[in-house]
Amino acid sequence: MKIVILGAGGRLGAALMREFRPKYDVVGFDHAQLDLSNLEGLREKVGATTFDVLINAAAFTNVDACEIERDRAFRINAEAPGVVAEICNEKDAKLIHFSTDYVFDGEKRAPYTEEDQANPISAYGESKLAGEKNVLAVDDGHLVVRVSWVFGPDRPSFVDAMIKRAQQDEKIDAISDKFSTPTYTHDIAEMLARVLDDWSRRAPGGLGAGRLHGILHFANAGKCTWQEYAQWALDCCRDAGVFLRGRTVGALKLSEMTRLRQGSGGQAPWVARRPVYSVLSTAKYTELTGTAPRAWREAVNDYITRFYSKK
Numbered sequence: 001m002k003i004v005i006l007g008a009g010g011r012l013g014a015a016l017m018r019e020f021r022p023k024y025d026v027v028g029f030d031h032a033q034l035d036l037s038n039l040e041g042l043r044e045k046v047g048a049t050t051f052d053v054l055i056n057a058a059a060f061t062n063v064d065a066c067e068i069e070r071d072r073a074f075r076i077n078a079e080a081p082g083v084v085a086e087i088c089n090e091k092d093a094k095l096i097h098f099s100t101d102y103v104f105d106g107e108k109r110a111p112y113t114e115e116d117q118a119n120p121i122s123a124y125g126e127s128k129l130a131g132e133k134n135v136l137a138v139d140d141g142h143l144v145v146r147v148s149w150v151f152g153p154d155r156p157s158f159v160d161a162m163i164k165r166a167q168q169d170e171k172i173d174a175i176s177d178k179f180s181t182p183t184y185t186h187d188i189a190e191m192l193a194r195v196l197d198d199w200s201r202r203a204p205g206g207l208g209a210g211r212l213h214g215i216l217h218f219a220n221a222g223k224c225t226w227q228e229y230a231q232w233a234l235d236c237c238r239d240a241g242v243f244l245r246g247r248t249v250g251a252l253k254l255s256e257m258t259r260l261r262q263g264s265g266g267q268a269p270w271v272a273r274r275p276v277y278s279v280l281s282t283a284k285y286t287e288l289t290g291t292a293p294r295a296w297r298e299a300v301n302d303y304i305t306r307f308y309s310k311k
């Protein structure tokens with residue numbers, strides 16, 4: 001199976017490159033090699049490549065910058081995925097496109113299912129939702145995977161920032177009234193391998209959609225606040241023998257993030273609104289694959305043991 005990965009230099013894309021290279025014939029394009037905001041260049045470069053599956057892990061992911069550069073957000077997160085879906089159809093190839101829990105407004109207090117109404121409250125969320133729609137309007141046999149709070153070794157994320165801060169300072173705090181679920185890039189790669197397997201088993205001589213198409217939610221199991229997430233990461237670091245100055249994560253209110261000034265607590269104030277609650281239900285994934293994602297605490301512990309442990 002020949003796979004093309006867009007966003008090959010990103011947190012998720014780089015992880016997929018690393019994990020898929022031993023199993024599949026993989027070609028990656030990073031931002032420098034392929035700029036999604038240049039739709040003509042995108043058609044030319046991807047059009048000239050042969051593949052069975054394209055994985056789009058490229059996106060304009062800076063939530064606050066998307067609010068300011070709205071047009072750019074829509075070009076990269078909405079228009080480009082539509083063009084990518086068209087190229088895939090011309091090649092009779094399948095597309096796996098990544099999206100986000102930020103398509104929801106966060107008003108619910110139970111995990112969001114694929115059937116729940118999306119109602120983004122930021123330009124980032126709006127542009128990502130438009131991207132989902134553009135992809136599935138071209139062909140509903142493509143797969144849109146919504147993930148949340150992605151972490152992994154290929155690019156620092158919230159959890160790495162918290163560990164770094166705890167290595168430098170005694171005082172650390174994180175938001176205690178915003179809920180979602182961390183998702184390990186390694187686990188996303190395993191999930192995708194299952195999808196690819198499902199597609200190739202169901203269509204001898206080519207790829208079929210199988211049961212996995214349309215929108216699918218994937219995240220590690222459970223839910224937490226950023227404070228709980230950070231505290232667990234520090235607890236895992238302590239057990240793994242990682243030096244820390246700060247060991248307890250204090251609580252910060254979501255409302256305070258919009259009032260913070262540059263330099264306050266090392267954080268910049270937020271421009272965009274974020275959903276308060278964006279836990280994704282993975283019941284559909286479990287029903288279709290017969291497997292459940294592992295708990296977020298286990299995934300974070302695995303990451304820290306593997307990439308931070310000095311023992």
Ligand SMILES: NC(=O)c1ccc[n+]([C@@H]2O[C@H](COP(=O)([O-])OP(=O)(O)OC[C@H]3O[C@@H](n4cnc5c(N)ncnc54)[C@H](OP(=O)(O)O)[C@@H]3O)[C@@H](O)[C@H]2O)c1
Pocket residue numbers: 007008009010011012013030031032034035036037056057058059060061076098099100101102128146147148149150151155
């Ligand atoms: N990170 C999260 O917590 C999270 C949560 C929910 C959903 N997601 C989704 O998961 C997917 C992967 O995100 P990630 O965590 O891997 O984010 P990431 O590390 O920011 O990766 C995104 C990649 O896209 C590239 N990119 C940005 N603009 C581009 C352009 N115009 N042309 C080509 N490439 C461009 C970036 O390159 P440069 O850095 O060089 O610009 C980066 O390599 C995205 O669809 C994102 O929306 C992420």
